[in-house]
Amino acid sequence: MEEKENVCIRVPKIYDWINRHVHLSIIGFSLCENPPAGDDQYNVAIGDLCELFHHREGIDCFLSDSYGEPISLEELSDMITIRRHSTVAVTLPNGETVHLEKVSATVTGFITLEIEDDCGCVLSSNPTPFTTTQRLLLCAPHGTRIIPVISSFQCDPVVICDHAIQQIQIDLDFCLDVTSEATVRIELEANECAPRKDTKPVPLCKEYIPQCSCLLLHENTN
Numbered sequence: 094m095e096e097k098e099n100v101c102i103r104v105p106k107i108y109d110w111i112n113r114h115v116h117l118s119i120i121g122f123s124l125c126e127n128p129p130a131g132d133d134q135y136n137v138a139i140g141d142l143c144e145l146f147h148h149r150e151g152i153d154c155f156l157s158d159s160y161g162e163p164i165s166l167e168e169l170s171d172m173i174t175i176r177r178h179s180t181v182a183v184t185l186p187n188g189e190t191v192h193l194e195k196v197s198a199t200v201t202g203f204i205t206l207e208i209e210d211d212c213g214c215v216l217s218s219n220p221t222p223f224t225t226t227q228r229l230l231l232c233a234p235h236g237t238r239i240i241p242v243i244s245s246f247q248c249d250p251v252v253i254c255d256h257a258i259q260q261i262q263i264d265l266d267f268c269l270d271v272t273s274e275a276t277v278r279i280e281l282e283a284n285e286c287a288p289r290k291d292t293k294p295v296p297l298c299k300e301y302i303p304q305c306s307c308l309l310l311h312e313n314t315n
Contacts, residue, residue, distance in 0.1 A: 199225070200224065
């Protein structure tokens, strides 16, 4: 029977976790063509949007920085601003009262549009900023840290073109995960660790060439 011992380890503990679907609608008007380096970009007037899109095959959008360069969800998550506020008492459905902390998460970024016609010519927009502040109630005792993560993101541009309104509406949807975490010490029973036998790798080459032992034996007797 293997001997066991009590060990103490440090692990991150999640005290609370909120997963929220966030929807935003922003308006983008300004479009510019991708020019060679050094050339000035030009803007398309709002009244010309319908004429512009009349000859375009598709429109797409992506998450970018303020210069129009694509960024990852990890980079967007790193830019989220967290603010901790007062603690409030909340009554749970079972009648129990708990104290939760008011937390606000401000997400700020940019969206860039890309439009391609049937000739392969690409137009890109000036980066369009967006921002939203989400307020949450978290179990976040003293000593915990609030960690926000954007786990998924998608954008959907829609061209609105009629006599009264000519604009590009960009619908944004993303998943905001916010956890309150702290590093804690826990004690648990575990087996003692012992070294194992070394595992030898399988040789790639044979150590010697197979020989005809009967022939060699016959030659040696002559």
